Amino acid sequence: MAMKTCSVCEEEQWEDLVDDEGICESCRKNFAIPRQSPALRPLTPCRRCGGRVIVRCRAIRERGASGGDYVHAYIAPLAATFARATRETLFRKRTVEQNKPDLAQPAGVFEAYICRACGLTEIYTRDPETIPIGPEYATELIEVPSGETPFR
Ligand SMILES: [Zn+2]
Ligand SMILES: [Zn+2]
Known part of the structure; x- marks a missing residue:
């Protein structure tokens, strides 16, 4: 099998450990880098200053610590x-x-889009x-009454 160099740690690894973005599995995990995906924000200028350069932050990462x-x-x-x-229960599998959250399974990952000019x-x-x-997720649905229009 061929070798490939990870663009983050610059270490040579077996090519199946380096993904199509050129990032190795352990860097992907250590740096908590989400996989490439389409941008969520429409390609419109900044609504405050009209700036046309946007920093996309594919994940808002926070520091965690244990121990x-x-x-x-x-x-x-x-x-x-x-x-x-x-x-899994042994009974009937x-x-x-x-009764606890799975900290390894975040749901609804936040992305940030930052105007390079005004922030x-x-x-x-x-x-x-x-x-x-549900309350155990600290989430609830609120519905907007029909007749309300967006972009007011
Ligand atoms: Zn790496
Ligand atoms: Zn701006």
């Missing part, structure tokens, strides 16, 4: 909520939801239809 003395620091994407942890920042959320709704 009593915060020895294990990592970065993770900021998201609307987290899925619930599940486990059913999957049941547990106005718009937040968009990836895959909004997948965000679980």
Whole structure:
């Protein structure tokens, strides 16, 4: 198998460990880099200053840490909520939801679009239809009455 150089760590690796963006699996995970995807914000100028250069931040990453003395620091994407942890029961091999969130499963990852000139920042959320709704997720649906129009 051929070797490929990761564009982030610049280490040579087996090519199946380096994806089509040229990033290796461990860098993808360590830097919490979401895969390439279409931009969520329409390609319109900044609504405040008319600026035409936008910084897309594919994930708003936050610092996490675990361990009593915060020895294990990592970065993770900021998201609307987290899925619930599940486990398989031995009985009938059913999957049941547990009484805690699964911190490895953020749902509704936030993206930021920042005007390079004035800094106005718009937040968009990836895959909004997948965000679980309920008090245990700290989410709820509110419906806009019909007759209300956008862009007022
Ligand atoms: Zn790498
Ligand atoms: Zn602007």
